[in-house]
Amino acid sequence: MKKIILKKLLFRNYLKTSLISILFIGSLLICAYFWTNKNIIDSSKDFLLKDANENTTKLINKEISTLRIKLHEVTSLLKILKAEHEFFFENIDKINYIEKEKIDINYNKNGAYYKQQDNGGSSVVFLSKEKLTNKMKEKIFKTENFDRSFKTIIEENPSIMAVYFNSYDNMNRYYPFIKDIYKVFSSDINLKDYNFYNQATLKENPMKSIVWTKPYFDPVKKEWIISCIVPIYNNGFLEGVTGIDVSLDSFTKNFFDFNLPYETLSMIIDKSGTILAMSKGLDNILNIKESKIKDKNRQINTTILRPSEFNITNHKVFEKLFTKNFYLKNSDSRIVIKNKEYIGFVNEIRINDWKVISLLPVQNLLSSVENLEEKHLKIGYFLISFIIVFYLLFLIFLYYKSKQFVESINISLRDMVRFTQKLVTNKPVDKVPFSGIYEIDKLAKNFNNLSLELTQRTQKLIQTEALKIANEKLANTDALTGIYNRRFLDDFAREFNCKPTTLSVVLFDIDDFKQINDNFGHDIGDKVIKKLINIIDTSVRQSDCIIRLGGDEFLLLLKDTKQKDAYIVVEKILNKIEENNKKENNNIVFNVSFGVCEYSSHHKSVNELIVEADKIMYKNKKSTK
Structure with missing residues (x-):
């Protein structure tokens, strides 16, 4: 191939090709700029909307989990009270009085018998204009047994305001104690007419299950509450209703204390659409206000529910967004409230x-992108103006500088050739094709040599690193089973002790392993060990670690696993061992003892955790012999 001097080639074609290519590329870049900018902005908006949806949902679900735990805790406590109270009424004749001599029952002219003194228990009022019978007195005295549970629940649960029992015959036992409780109830009150009683009756609650009431105003505590109530039956007869009052403000405080991104506002609704609680500022957007309820006498004479404007079904703006069951109608979940666009999300609490x-708010989310779009447009218009002016000047400048420009390129290329020749001394590797230009061909030749040398060195480094990794793995592996050994455990313990996380350990020991070796030989003993490792390996996750501590002792590290879940894994392993032992013509029969322990604050290290698991294992071993 005939060689062409680069200097002549550039000089001859520079003017012609430069003008055409620069004009073409300039126009193409301008078009590409605006097209790319538009796509980037649109993609950014879509990404922000999707990301905001996912992140907001993730944050809300995290708080929902906390709220769900609180709700579940209340219902669990009420289940305990239900069992306790139903047992009480089934065996009321066998129940002893508690401190009867210290309880004085007074009568008020409004027709209420009440406990006057605060003996550390509940306040009691019997709303009856008839004379207090011995049976009524007996119920007052014997239900003092309820107070221990009531008091414990209140002391251990800050969000719970009160625990109470309302009987079918108009007796109210309420903790904490309310002085002069007869003043709280009107003279003609019937407890069965109020939501904290009637919503638990057979008519409203045929399943006899736990019920959450709608929000209502408590004139005693002067705040909005919800009640978790359950009927108490005695052989099919409704003895009364036990309930737990929860303050809406304190119960949902943590839920609304954290700041959602982009000033997102949230509200919790019940199955009827009534707003239970909401973020600050949402009331102004929906034009709803909680009217201040004043009652100097703190008297209960009617059930005060949320005003109708607190039900979102009364707001037409939500009709297009939600179904009757308050799910999103379609993927486009945007609505406009007061000329401001919002994106709606729905997350289920899954309780009640x-x-x-x-x-x-869409504007809060997209404002930064829209500002960026405006800046990019201004930059684009500036670039168009700049390119036009630049090309006019460039036409004049190009001719006079062409010779100087070509010479500068040629000098630079010659320098690059000399530089590559100094770096490489090995034989050439023909990878980059020759172009027919002397200097470029020379550069390609030297570059290929350099590339080959770098490739060989890289391969050597890779081989060295692979050998290092293999040696480390071999050092951390048990020769017989291929699982980790004590060296790996030491490394794991050092790392874990620096940054502890949730961890459960299971220590296994093969029962009578020495007898197996003595009676059947070490080959069978090795097979028993391998069989156990195979069973454990097929029963755990890939992230879990099996370690041979020595002989017939093995340790299983269950990361991010609670103790109760660790027992499930152990049960799976024991079942597989039992299945193996039942197989016909099977000479690999064995049993194991185990100890399970979860890392907690009193453990100073992984070794302490293993020691505790070891004690539990040997305790279990002794109990099975």
């Missing part, structure tokens, strides 16, 4: 059909 509805 409660849901969380969130409204994310």
Whole structure:
């Protein structure tokens, strides 16, 4: 191939090709700029909307989990009270009085018998204009047994305001104690008419299950509450209703204390659409206000429910967004409230059909992208103006500088050739094709040599690193089973002790392993060990670690696993061992002892955790012999 001097080639074609290519590329870049900018902005908006949806949902679900735990805790406590109270009424004749001599029952002219003194228990009022019978007195005295549970629940649960029992014959036992409780109830009150009683009756609650009431105003505590109530039956007869009052403000405080991104607002609704609680500022957006209820006498004479404007079904703006069950109608969840666009999210609490509805302001989310779009447009217009002026000047400048420009390129290329020749001394590797230009061909030749040398060195480094990794793995592996050994455990313990996380350990020991070796030989003993490792390996996750501590002792590290879940894994392993032992013509029969322990604050290290598991294992071993 005939060689062409680069200097002549550039000089001859520079003017012609430069003008055409620069004009073409300039126009193409301008078009590409605006097209790319538009796509980036649109993609950014879509990404922000999706990301905001996912992140907001993730944050809300995290808080929902906390709220769900609180709700579940209340219902669990009420289940305990239900069992306790039903047992009480089934065996009331066998129940002893508690401190009867210290309880004085007074009568008020409004027709209420009440406990006057605070003996550390509940306040009691019997709303009856008839004379207090011995049976009524007996119920007052014997239900003092309830107070221990009531008091414990209140002391251990800050969000719970009160625990009480309302009987079918108008007796109210309420903790904490209310002085002069007869003043709280009107003279003609019938407890069965109020939501904290009637919603638990057979008519309203045929399943006799736990019920959450709608929000209502408590004139005693002067705040909005909800009650978790359950009927107490005695052989089919409704003895009364036990309930737990929860303050809406304190119960949902943590839920609304954290700041959602982009000033997102949320509200919790019940299955009827009534707003239980909401973020600050949402009331102004929906034009709803909680009217201040004043009652100097703190008297209960009617059930005060949320005003109708607190039900979202009364707001037409939500009709297009939600179905009757308050799910999103379609993927486009945007609504406009007061000329401001929002994106709606719905998350389920999964208890009592409660849901969380969130409204994310679109303007807050997209404002940064829109500002960026405006800046990019201004930059684009500036670039167009600049390119036009630049090309006019460039046409004049190009001719006079062409010779100088070509010479500068040629000098630079010659320098590059000399530089590559100094770096490489090995034989050439023909990878980059020759172009027919002398200097470029020379550069390609030297570059290929350099590339080959670098490739060989890289391969050597890779081989060295692979050998290092293999040696480390071999040092951390048990020769017989291929699982980790004590060296790996030491490394794991050092790392874990620096940054502890949730961890459960299971220590296994093969029962009578020495007898197996003595009676059947070490080959059978080795097979027993391998069989156990195979069973454990097929019963755990890939992230879990099996370690041979020595002889017939093995340690299983279950990361991010609670103790109760560790027992499930152990049960699976024991079942597989039992299945293996039942197989016909099977000479690999064995049993194991185990000890399970979860890392907690009193453990100073992994070794302490293993020692505790070892004690539990040997305790279990002794109990099975």
